[in-house]
Amino acid sequence: MFKVTMLPGDGVGPELMHSVKEVFKAAGVPVEFDEHHLSEVQNTASEEKLDEVVDSMRESKVALIGKIHTPMEYKGELASYDMRLRRKLDLFANVVHVNSLPGFKTRHNNLDLVIIREQTEGEYSSLEHESVKGVIECLKIITRDKSQRIAKFAFDYATKKGRSKVTAVHKANIMKLGDGLFLQCCKEVAELYPKIEFDTMIIDNCCMQLVQDPHQFDVLVMPNLYGNIVDNLAAGLVGGAGVVPGESYSAEYAVFEMGARHPFAQAVGRNIANPTAMLLSASNMLRHLNLEYHSNVIAEAVKRVIKVGKVRTRDMGGYSTTSDFMKSVIDNLHPHYGV
Numbered sequence: 001m002f003k004v005t006m007l008p009g010d011g012v013g014p015e016l017m018h019s020v021k022e023v024f025k026a027a028g029v030p031v032e033f034d035e036h037h038l039s040e041v042q043n044t045a046s047e048e049k050l051d052e053v054v055d056s057m058r059e060s061k062v063a064l065i066g067k068i069h070t071p072m073e074y075k076g077e078l079a080s081y082d083m084r085l086r087r088k089l090d091l092f093a094n095v096v097h098v099n100s101l102p103g104f105k106t107r108h109n110n111l112d113l114v115i116i117r118e119q120t121e122g123e124y125s126s127l128e129h130e131s132v133k134g135v136i137e138c139l140k141i142i143t144r145d146k147s148q149r150i151a152k153f154a155f156d157y158a159t160k161k162g163r164s165k166v167t168a169v170h171k172a173n174i175m176k177l178g179d180g181l182f183l184q185c186c187k188e189v190a191e192l193y194p195k196i197e198f199d200t201m202i203i204d205n206c207c208m209q210l211v212q213d214p215h216q217f218d219v220l221v222m223p224n225l226y227g228n229i230v231d232n233l234a235a236g237l238v239g240g241a242g243v244v245p246g247e248s249y250s251a252e253y254a255v256f257e258m259g260a261r262h263p264f265a266q267a268v269g270r271n272i273a274n275p276t277a278m279l280l281s282a283s284n285m286l287r288h289l290n291l292e293y294h295s296n297v298i299a300e301a302v303k304r305v306i307k308v309g310k311v312r313t314r315d316m317g318g319y320s321t322t323s324d325f326m327k328s329v330i331d332n333l334h335p336h337y338g339v
Contacts, residue, residue: 005056005063006033011265012273013066019275019326026330067261079126091248094119096259098234103307113217117227118150142178147185154221155193165197169222235260242274242315245281256285271321274313301332
């Protein structure tokens with residue numbers, strides 16, 4: 001049995017995790033979940049809780065998590081629990097593979113691109129202060145070490161997955177020093193990988209190009225905030241937050257989550273959320289654990305349900321519930337069973 005840390009998170013997270021547990025049970029997956037509830041909204045977030053999660057991760061090395069919602073109000077602590085968890089585990093690389101789903105028509109079809117984002121510094125450094133009344137200074141931190149590390153991660157990923165091009169996304173024309181350093185690091189690392197084409201693009205142009213002609217992209221690497229925005233934009237190209245899986249890596253930990261992080265709070269308890277992204281993330285997690293067979297069985301079942309098109313949740317233009325979708329996936333786990 002593999003032990004995996006689970007954080008259901010907020011919003012529809014717990015409902016999606018229920019779908020994952022049911023599908024795992026039906027597929028006979030040898031995984032045991034160590035479940036922890038960490039939520040700033042439901043007041044179950046504390047340093048002790050965070051330490052418990054980190055201890056669990058130190059043991060399991062792998063986690064499946066829902067979105068931990070970050071409230072807007074400032075209560076004396078700038079860094080959200082989501083950010084603090086990423087920092088404690090040094091989850092520096094976020095990877096979102098945006099892939100069109102066969103049988104589900106969107107404006108652009110046959111998309112296959114990867115967004116890699118540095119997520120421990122940049123605009124999310126939680127360094128803000130009011131220097132004089134009515135003037136806030138918000139610091140964006142870019143370091144050579146972390147920029148080189150994420151660039152190397154992107155090129156290693158491209159090499160390992162047989163991809164041919166890496167595009168560094170930046171705003172170095174305005175942030176000449178900060179984004180300039182990020183861009184410089186990407187260029188230096190690119191020289192070590194002569195077989196992979198390297199390209200650079202300014203973030204605003206990148207967003208336009210993604211909407212107009214996303215097929216030109218292969219692997220994109222960028223600092224924190226741009227990655228957050230581009231992840232969501234790209235998820236919208238293939239069907240929205242409900243269908244895109246994501247993952248975050250440090251040198252020793254792997255966390256699997258939804259690619260576009262939305263708590264989808266207005267859907268709580270209404271049984272309408274789309275479990276696709278969470279199930280595909282869970283399937284990727286099984287592949288990471290070398291449970292290749294179970295990973296394929298679950299991913300194929302999810303894709304089959306979408307391809308057939310009879311069971312579609314509301315975000316995909318249908319009327320099915322979360323439970324309908326989950327049951328349909330379970331029915332498709334062993335399609336030739338008893339034929």
